[in-house]
Amino acid sequence: MSARGRVSSLLPDFPWDTIASVKAKAAAHPGGIVDLSVGTPVDPVDPLIRAALGSVAEVPGYPTTHGTLELRTAAVDALKRRFGITGIDPAAVLPVIGTKELIAGLPRLLGLGGGDLVVIPEVAYPTYEVGALLAGTQVARADGLTQLGPRSPALIYVNSPSNPTGRVLGVDHLRKVVAYARERGAIVASDECYLGLTWDGRAVSILDHEVCDGDHTGLLAIHSLSKTSNLASYRAGFVAGDPALVAELLEVRKHSGMMVPFPIQAAMTAALGDDTHEAQQRERYRARREVLRNALLTAGFRIDHSEAGLYLWSTRGEPCRSTLDWLADRGILAAPGDFYGPTGAEHVRITLTATDERIAAAVRRLTAI
Numbered sequence: 001m002s003a004r005g006r007v008s009s010l011l012p013d014f015p016w017d018t019i020a021s022v023k024a025k026a027a028a029h030p031g032g033i034v035d036l037s038v039g040t041p042v043d044p045v046d047p048l049i050r051a052a053l054g055s056v057a058e059v060p061g062y063p064t065t066h067g068t069l070e071l072r073t074a075a076v077d078a079l080k081r082r083f084g085i086t087g088i089d090p091a092a093v094l095p096v097i098g099t100k101e102l103i104a105g106l107p108r109l110l111g112l113g114g115g116d117l118v119v120i121p122e123v124a125y126p127t128y129e130v131g132a133l134l135a136g137t138q139v140a141r142a143d144g145l146t147q148l149g150p151r152s153p154a155l156i157y158v159n160s161p162s163n164p165t166g167r168v169l170g171v172d173h174l175r176k177v178v179a180y181a182r183e184r185g186a187i188v189a190s191d192e193c194y195l196g197l198t199w200d201g202r203a204v205s206i207l208d209h210e211v212c213d214g215d216h217t218g219l220l221a222i223h224s225l226s227k228t229s230n231l232a233s234y235r236a237g238f239v240a241g242d243p244a245l246v247a248e249l250l251e252v253r254k255h256s257g258m259m260v261p262f263p264i265q266a267a268m269t270a271a272l273g274d275d276t277h278e279a280q281q282r283e284r285y286r287a288r289r290e291v292l293r294n295a296l297l298t299a300g301f302r303i304d305h306s307e308a309g310l311y312l313w314s315t316r317g318e319p320c321r322s323t324l325d326w327l328a329d330r331g332i333l334a335a336p337g338d339f340y341g342p343t344g345a346e347h348v349r350i351t352l353t354a355t356d357e358r359i360a361a362a363v364r365r366l367t368a369i
């Protein structure tokens with residue numbers, strides 16, 4: 001490499017490499033590994049979505065960066081039907097090639113840099129930090145904004161329901177975040193990819209009238225179809241909210257060719273228009289969660305938060321790498337909590353994204369005396 005330096009040197013080591021040996025141990029189990037480390041869907045894509053994908057497979061032209069009006073209207077309608085979010089114009093919706101790429105690029109796309117501060121949750125999806133580091137901003141981990149003292153952030157991430165903790169932030173908490181951000185001129189990016197996966201109680205969007213009084217200024221809600229519609233392989237998500245911010249993101253992304261492929265747009269339109277497959281998937285996860293949760297409690301784990309989302313944030317009150325070993329002895333692989341921030345060091349993240357057969361195997365192994 002030239003003396004210019006490698007961009008990757010700005011970034012943390014890829015954390016999954018650090019669990020290779022424990023993965024090998026789990027894989028050596030005679031009954032095979034039960035991999036509960038990665039939140040990747042395992043249930044098939046609904047036929048309705050596959051048909052929509054195939055129906056436009058012959059179309060040769062470039063798609064638009066803004067996406068079709070049908071797609072953006074379907075997103076607006078789905079947000080209203082599923083979550084009661086109102087007041088979004090289809091122009092203020094922008095499809096993205098999976099939300100990970102948006103998050104990794106967001107600080108940069110918003111023009112943030114050296115002097116700016118990005119706030120991320122204390123234990124957080126790692127890509128929030130990656131996006132900030134790629135833009136060269138400072139990063140602070142904070143759940144309570146008073147922790148920040150006099151510093152004024154440029155961008156604040158919230159993630160409710162959370163990956164990895166499954167914690168849901170209430171209306172009051174979100175209102176305080178919005179008020180704090182407005183006082184300081186910060187943008188709030190609310191990652192809502194688990195909003196449709198609540199188990200106890202409800203989770204609200206940052207764009208909910210109860211949270212922002214109908215004013216979307218400075219607010220962005222990020223929605224992924226990966227988990228709720230099993231579309232992780234398609235790379236399908238969108239961002240909605242402040243019309244001026246969405247227009248700015250669109251402008252920059254147009255120049256950079258950040259277009260969602262046209263057949264994926266058609267698939268997304270179908271997925272957003274149908275609540276049946278989404279409800280079925282939620283019930284699959286609910287059943288898996290119930291048996292896995294009971295088995296973990298029987299095995300002596302404590303489960304914190306986890307009232308929503310696809311993870312059981314679990315602890316045996318010991319360093320997470322010891323828990324990882326204990327699970328690997330039983331052929332089960334989890335993600336260590338320290339992947340998500342220093343305060344996760346005594347937790348492991350156990351996903352619900354495995355087949356019924358693999359979840360049953362995990363339950364047998366956890367409850368064997």
Ligand SMILES: Cc1ncc(COP(=O)(O)O)c(C=O)c1O
Nearest residue numbers: 098099100125163193224226237
């Ligand atoms: C909190 C959170 N945000 C964003 C993503 C990215 O999802 P995708 O890129 O599949 O839309 C994930 C994926 O696991 C996630 O957990």
